[in-house]
Each structure stands twice: as structure tokens, then as C-alpha cells.
Amino acid sequence: MITPVLPTYARVNLEFERGEGCWLVTTDGRRYLDFTAGIAVNVLGHAHPYLVEALTAQAQKLWHTSNLFRISGGERLAQRLTEATFADTAFFTNSGAEALECAIKMARKYQYVSGAPQRNRIITFEGAFHGRTLATIAAGGNAKYLEGFGPEMPGFDQVPFGDLDAVKAAIGPETAAILLEPVQGEGGVRVPPPQFLAALRALCDEHGLLLVLDEVQSGVGRTGKLFAHEWAGITPDIMAVAKGIGGGFPMGVCLATEEAAKGMTLGTHGSTYGGNPLAMAVGNAVLDKVLLPEFLDHVRQMGLRFTQMLAQVKDRHPDVIAEVRGQGLLMGLRAQVPAADLVIALREEGMLVPGAGDNVVRLLPPLVVSEDELSLAVEKIEAACQRIEQRLAAAPVRGAAE
Ligand code: PLP
Numbered sequence: 001m002i003t004p005v006l007p008t009y010a011r012v013n014l015e016f017e018r019g020e021g022c023w024l025v026t027t028d029g030r031r032y033l034d035f036t037a038g039i040a041v042n043v044l045g046h047a048h049p050y051l052v053e054a055l056t057a058q059a060q061k062l063w064h065t066s067n068l069f070r071i072s073g074g075e076r077l078a079q080r081l082t083e084a085t086f087a088d089t090a091f092f093t094n095s096g097a098e099a100l101e102c103a104i105k106m107a108r109k110y111q112y113v114s115g116a117p118q119r120n121r122i123i124t125f126e127g128a129f130h131g132r133t134l135a136t137i138a139a140g141g142n143a144k145y146l147e148g149f150g151p152e153m154p155g156f157d158q159v160p161f162g163d164l165d166a167v168k169a170a171i172g173p174e175t176a177a178i179l180l181e182p183v184q185g186e187g188g189v190r191v192p193p194p195q196f197l198a199a200l201r202a203l204c205d206e207h208g209l210l211l212v213l214d215e216v217q218s219g220v221g222r223t224g225k226l227f228a229h230e231w232a233g234i235t236p237d238i239m240a241v242a243k244g245i246g247g248g249f250p251m252g253v254c255l256a257t258e259e260a261a262k263g264m265t266l267g268t269h270g271s272t273y274g275g276n277p278l279a280m281a282v283g284n285a286v287l288d289k290v291l292l293p294e295f296l297d298h299v300r301q302m303g304l305r306f307t308q309m310l311a312q313v314k315d316r317h318p319d320v321i322a323e324v325r326g327q328g329l330l331m332g333l334r335a336q337v338p339a340a341d342l343v344i345a346l347r348e349e350g351m352l353v354p355g356a357g358d359n360v361v362r363l364l365p366p367l368v369v370s371e372d373e374l375s376l377a378v379e380k381i382e383a384a385c386q387r388i389e390q391r392l393a394a395a396p397v398r399g400a401a402e
Pocket of ligand 1: 096132186243
């Protein structure tokens with residue numbers, strides 16, 4: 001019999017009652033070190049007093065009105081986001097996929113109002129993940145997510161990630177834009193080769209295409225810059241953001257230059273909830289913390305320390321960990337054993353991590369993680385590796401391909 005909750009998730013039988021910083025506490029009192037952070041969402045950790053205060057203060061005044069009326073929190077947040085980024089304008093959403101939908105519509109519309117309506121195709125990359133709506137599963141191109149859902153939404157041309165020649169070959173008279181994650185998250189924490197983003201920017205400029213970035217996972221400080229593309233010294237035309245921007249409150253945003261957004265005129269797009277007063281109060285509070293210079297300094301320092309410590313663990317456990325990769329606090333361990341085994345062994349050690357494609361285990365702590373907590377995480381990873389090595393010694397038959 002089907003469960004009352006649609007059974008689309010393989011849920012772990014753990015339920016949490018509360019959280020504090022980087023820790024989650026189960027209903028029966030067990031504490032877990034949370035390096036899932038809501039899948040790169042809880043940038044300030046759980047129950048951050050500043051966010052609790054912002055949310056409750058707003059909740060006592062006004063939750064929701066509608067985009068039919070002015071929302072001063074949204075005007076303020078848009079102003080601050082445009083000042084902090086390449087963008088001139090912002091559309092607030094409730095999720096990452098919805099921010100991507102806005103970005104895709106905007107890119108097509110830009111070409112349309114620029115006199116090139118035939119330019120409606122977008123180049124995307126193998127291993128990408130952009131969400132679960134019909135357009136975003138087509139953009140992601142993962143056959144597993146597309147199967148059975150009827151005609152695939154047309155307009156996406158996929159090429160291998162990091163392959164500049166393939167991008168050049170895919171550009172045609174119908175190409176409108178190039179869409180990518182600066183660091184692929186779900187695809188397995190894949191960092192493109194150096195200069196890749198800069199080369200894509202140059203190609204877009206040369207061919208009149210828009211560069212659309214999906215910073216839903218890599219943004220809001222996760223890599224040690226406010227947005228990951230800043231490492232490459234380039235700016236996009238359009239950018240989808242979500243996850244960390246609400247610190248746990250469901251919200252996202254599509255940011256764009258004035259030029260890229262020129263087709264999105266009155267009545268062309270909308271969302272009932274997007275940018276409502278509750279979300280905007282939390283979004284502004286998250287930004288208050290993330291924009292402090294010491295915040296990103298901290299992420300960079302912790303990212304460096306963590307990378308060093310993880311490299312040592314890998315050297316000690318080459319039969320379990322094949323590779324350490326990532327940027328800042330968006331880190332991944334490519335496993336020698338099935339990644340799911342490492343996820344389970346870590347849970348047995350009291351640490352929560354999500355898997356990813358390419359047999360990778362992601363390590364996504366809240367960005368407020370301390371050096372002591374990173375050391376503790378490394379101890380747990382060490383212990384999990386030992387557990388797996390003991391099992392391998394007892395039954396050395398399983399391989400990563402399972
Ligand atoms: N884009 C990226 C890079 C993501 O990692 C995700 C979610 O994991 C999405 C888009 C979709 O976001 P949401 O699940 O909020 O719709």
C-alpha cells in the first residue's frame with residue numbers, strides 16, 4: 001500500500017527533533033554531526049539565534065501579502081544582492097528549480113526580443129543537476145530523471161563537462177545560452193578545469209550568447225567567495241541561486257543584468273509566494289552574516305584546513321578513498337568502495353553526509369563550522385574508513401561498480 005507521503009525518497013529512518021549549529025539531535029537524544037546541512041542549505045547552521053529572531057519578529061507582523069503589493073524586505077534584499085554581485089535585478093522564487101525556470105525563460109526571451117527568436121536552445125553539461133521540473137530535468141539530461149515523464153522538453157544540447165571543443169562544436173544558429181554549475185554538486189563535486197568558465201564567457205561574448213550560471217549549490221559563500229564564479233574572475237549574465245540564500249527557509253532568486261532581463265517585462269513571469277515577507281526577512285538576515293568580510297575569510301580558512309586534513313586521511317586509506325576534491329566547503333570524497341557504504345559507515349560514526357554522482361560522498365558542513373568540528377569530522381571519517389577496511393578484510397569481494 002502506498003504511504004501517505006508519496007514514496008519518492010529512500011528515507012533514512014532517523015528523525016531529528018532539534019538542531020544546534022553543526023549538530024542535529026534525534027527524537028531519542030542522539031547527536032549527529034551534520035555535514036549534509038540540508039544539502040548545502042543551512043549555511044549558518046541550525047537554529048541560529050539571529051535567524052530565529054528575524055523569522056519570529058517578522059512572523060508576528062506579517063507572513064504573506066502578494067506580489068500585487070510592495071514588499072519592502074524584498075526591495076531591500078534585491079538592492080543588496082545587486083550591489084554585492086554582477087546583477088542589476090532580481091526575481092525571488094521558492095526553490096532552486098524555480099530560479100532555473102526563470103533563468104531559462106529569461107535567456108530565451110532575451111534572444112526573442114533581440115530579434116533572434118530562433119535562438120532558443122541552451123547548451124548544458126553532462127553530470128549537471130538543475131532540479132526536478134520538466135524544464136530542469138531536460139536541462140540536466142539525466143536519463144534516470146527523465147524516464148517515463150513523456151516528451152522531453154526540447155531546447156537543450158548536452159556536451160561533456162569541461163570540454164571546450166565540444167561546446168564550440170555545439171554552438172549553432174539556434175543557440176541562445178550556455179548553462180552550467182561552476183562546480184557540479186549532485187554530479188559528484190566536479191570542479192571544471194581552470195580557465196573553463198573564462199573560456200565560456202569569451203565564447204558567449206563572441207557568439208552573442210548568454211552565460212547562465214546555476215549557483216544553487218555553489219553560491220552564498222559555499223566555496224569561500226560569495227559566488228563560485230568569482231574565483232574565475234568572470235561574471236554571468238543570469239544566475240540562479242537558492243539553498244543557502246534562505247539558510248533553511250525555502251527561497252531562491254534569479255539574478256540578471258539589465259540587458260539579459262530586458263525581455264522580462266510586465267506580466268511575463270510570476271510566483272504567488274516568491275519573495276514573500278517571511279522569506280525576505282530571513283534572506284536579509286542570512287545576508288547580514290554572509291556579507292561580513294570575516295564570514296568568507298572563515299569559509300576559506302576552514303576549506304583549506306579541511307582539504308589538508310582530508311588529503312592525509314586519503315593517504316592513510318587508499319583502499320576506501322580514491323580522491324579528495326572540491327572548493328571551500330563544497331568538498332567530495334570519491335570512494336574506492338561503493339559511496340553508499342561510506343555514507344552508512346559515517347552515519348554509524350554519528351556523522352551525516354549526502355552522496356553524489358560519480359561514486360562521491362559530499363561533505364557540506366554549515367559554513368559556520370569550527371576547526372574543532374572539522375577535526376572531529378576527520379576523526380569520524382578515519383573511523384568509518386577503518387570500519388570499511390575491516391569489512392573488506394573479512395569479505396574482499398565487493399567493488400565500486402555495485
Ligand atoms: N541546481 C543545483 C545545482 C542544485 O544542486 C539543485 C538542488 O540540489 C537544484 C538546482 C534544484 O534546487 P531545488 O531542489 O531547490 O529545486
